[in-house]
Amino acid sequence: MASTDTNHIVWHDASVSRTERNRKNGHESFVLWFTGLSGSGKSTLANAVSRKLFEDNKQTYVLDGDNVRHGLNQDLGFSPDARQENIRRIGEVSKLFVDSGQIVSTAFISPYKEDREQVRSLLADDEFIEIHVDCSLSICEDRDPKGLYAKARSGEISSFTGISAPYEEPDEPEVVVNTEDQSIEEAVHHIVGVLQQKGLV
Known part of the structure; x- marks a missing residue:
C-alpha cells in the first residue's frame, strides 16, 4: 500500500509562469463556477459561454459533472x-x-455552500466567479432532460439533489442568471458582460 506521508513532497515551480501565459493569451485566467439544480441548464450555459469566449480568441475549457464522473471521479458515489x-x-x-492560463468553466450541482467556499479559498480574488443558474425545482423537474427526477421520485436514485438531498443556494454569487426567464443567449451576454466589467477578458 502506498504511503500517505506527504512531508517529503515539494512543490516544483514550472519554467513558464502563469503571468507569462496570461500575457501571451491576452486575458486573465479564472474559474467560472456554474452551480444549480439538475436541469437548470448549467452544462448548456457553461458550454455556450466557453464557445463565445473561444470565438473571441480566449483559452477555455469546460469541466462537466457527468464527464468528470466518467473518469477522474468514477470511484465516487453521491453521499x-x-x-x-x-x-x-x-x-x-x-x-x-487557472495556473495554465485558461478560463475553466465548471458545471456541477455542487449543492453545499461549504464545499463551494472551500474551492473559492484555493484561489485569489477574481479567480473564482460563482454563477448561480437559478431555476425552480418544478421547472427543472418538468424539463428532466436525463430522466433523473422521474427515477428519483420512483426511488431508483437515492440522495438526489432537490428531492431527497438538499441544495444550498449561494448567498452572494458574483453572477445570477435565471434560465426560466432568460434565453441562453441573454444569459451568455450577461455573464460575458460581467467578465468584461471586471477586466478579466
Whole structure:
C-alpha cells in the first residue's frame, strides 16, 4: 500500500509562469463556477459561454459533472462525503487550469455552500466567479432532460439533489442568471458582460 506521508513532497515551480501565459493569451485566467439544480441548464450555459469566449480568441475549457464522473471521479458515489470529495478534486483540477492560463468553466450541482467556499479559498480574488443558474425545482423537474427526477421520485436514485438531498443556494454569487426567464443567449451576454466589467477578458 502506498504511503500517505506527504512531508517529503515539494512543490516544483514550472519554467513558464502563469503571468507569462496570461500575457501571451491576452486575458486573465479564472474559474467560472456554474452551480444549480439538475436541469437548470448549467452544462448548456457553461458550454455556450466557453464557445463565445473561444470565438473571441480566449483559452477555455469546460469541466462537466457527468464527464468528470466518467473518469477522474468514477470511484465516487453521491453521499455527502462523496459529493464533498467530488468538489474537492474538481477544485484542485480547476486551480491547475487557472495556473495554465485558461478560463475553466465548471458545471456541477455542487449543492453545499461549504464545499463551494472551500474551492473559492484555493484561489485569489477574481479567480473564482460563482454563477448561480437559478431555476425552480418544478421547472427543472418538468424539463428532466436525463430522466433523473422521474427515477428519483420512483426511488431508483437515492440522495438526489432537490428531492431527497438538499441544495444550498449561494448567498452572494458574483453572477445570477435565471434560465426560466432568460434565453441562453441573454444569459451568455450577461455573464460575458460581467467578465468584461471586471477586466478579466
